[in-house]
Amino acid sequence: MVAIIDANLTRFGKRKESLLELAGEVSLPLIEKYEIDFVVVSNTYSGEFNFQSGINNLITTYLSIDNVPSIRVDNTSGSGGSAILVAKSLLDSKVANTVLVLGVEKMSEKNTKQVTSIIASLLPLEERKAGLTLPSLAGLMAKEYMRRYNAPREAFALVAVKNHYNGSLNPYAHIQKVVSLEDVLKAPIIADPLTLYEFTPISDGASALVMVKDEYAYSFTKKPVFIKGIGVSSDTSYLSGREDILSIKSVRNAGLIAKKMAKIDRIDFAELHDMATVLEIVEAEELGLLRKGEGWKAYYDNYTSIDGEMPINTSGGLNSKGHPIGASGVAQAVEAFLQIRNEAGNRQVKNARVGLSLSMAGFGNSATVIIYGDEP
């Protein structure tokens, strides 16, 4: 398998820096320290947001590492997980020995309406024409969750309260502000019943990992973080084509594959894809982190808080840390890296030895689950 030997993050948020400058902010300190021989760029929308193509080559030129081969890997919101999978494969097949995985997205060059329209371009044409959007489906999912499991509407809001609290402890988070349950409930409704604070903001940002084969990891650092398992699975792109709106098959399957590969049951913390609050609960249930249909209860007794039994989104998650598309999945791995190395500061989980991340595209048309550990 492979290991992460170093990692880096920009602050997420509305940044004045260009896409190339954000890429440089995370990459330059790493290329000074390591002899990178391949760069995998996780980015989806450099063309649509920034009118730049061939971004992987522009980045290596910007970094003055023109001689280092690079590619761009895209899987929309799940690009980060896919880029890590590709980096692992490049290492396994000896194409490269030291891979820089660089996630980057600069969204704020477009306004909210433009961003929404660009992101909706990942839906099948019929659904776009019908006006379906990812947020609207999240609203439907929340309603059905409440109906089927007799869950109170507040449960979703409590996800936002927790994640904003966690984000307030993360110097790299977009929104570093605590919100109360009342704040969340009173905010403008985006997709009934979910409000503004229950969706991820539009963010710029970059994230980076240096990955090597695990047998070399200790020659670079005393505290490598090992990728113990990685599972990838896929489902329909049609929002309306799902058998059950409360089931995300790809997430469940990817989790099972990753856990089997990791040969481990213990999970000490997880970074999930909380594009909307309800998704965190449903994903945690699919991954077996919370009990099916009862996940919402965990948010009433701090079970998923940093000092709870199963901390979820200690980074603040997409909800508060932000979701610069290509940077997001890679940033989850950065959080796992920090937690397992005991370097997560105020938001450190005690005895965090095994972590899980879920990088997801759309509503699960692709899912990559990665399990990280402090030993191979």
Place this chain on the structure above:
Amino acid sequence: MVAIIDANLTRFGKRKESLLELAGEVSLPLIEKYEIDFVVVSNTYSGEFNFQSGINNLITTYLSIDNVPSIRVDNTSGSGGSAILVAKSLLDSKVANTVLVLGVEKMSEKNTKQVTSIIASLLPLEERKAGLTLPSLAGLMAKEYMRRYNAPREAFALVAVKNHYNGSLNPYAHIQKVVSLEDVLKAPIIADPLTLYEFTPISDGASALVMVKDEYAYSFTKKPVFIKGIGVSSDTSYLSGREDILSIKSVRNAGLIAKKMAKIDRIDFAELHDMATVLEIVEAEELGLLRKGEGWKAYYDNYTSIDGEMPINTSGGLNSKGHPIGASGVAQAVEAFLQIRNEAGNRQVKNARVGLSLSMAGFGNSATVIIYGDEP
């Protein structure tokens, strides 16, 4: 290593079919025959040309193989080579057993001016502002080649004559029309001295390969085509930043790596990146297929023709077959597959046992050289 067990191509050209339909045309016959467990989509501009993102997921949904994981790999004009590299790595690392590599691009939804502007978005911002384009650099390259090597202007035109002739024998080529030396010379100048017939047209198209580990290849087909070597190398994105306009370092290096891996000197035919005629000559020199500074002479004695000593671009090349960006590099592998299996019809090279392809981004900011053979 790995092998190609099947391959498919659409006719290139201005196609009325959508991007998804083109993808289906090459993929559906293959997914009926093989149990594909990963799809690597080679595509650069689905957002810019077609306003669709997450194209890999939209494609697997369109093909009704929603459960098969997929990613998009992009490296602009060199995407095909990168996608094959990633597929090989996924096979080596046992992420997948049977990979569909699908190249696809639908360019004709935009007009020529828009396409030119979109493709120029791969250049560094300063050079775009200065009005530099890939064709203009090809013109400069041609002039410098003539000056330094005392080569006649006709030599480049003869590349177009040969490639159009080859294209006329290829039922999948965009331009299936023979042109004379006079036709080429009299055509409108695009970048002095090079004329319209010396540049690749704007094409739609798709191409596909099924790849497996070489040890399984013979269980699928009696005539697998093996990837014996694959080399990737990189150079600056600045057109103006090259040490020598007649040197493409990345091509030379990628060729050396691939040949070393393949442990072979013999090359029976080559598919090169002839975005402009002059590039075919310079690339062939960098790859050692033609002698440095004397490559142009080969075009006066049919040396590079289908029945010559070193056939180049038997498919018609980008020049005549067309260059649907993401489909192009994968289509080179399709040509190698057909030639080595002795299935190239009218354009069959005699005793074609070892082939080479060069998939290149920009003016060599990335280059992937692949060597194919009839044995592992």
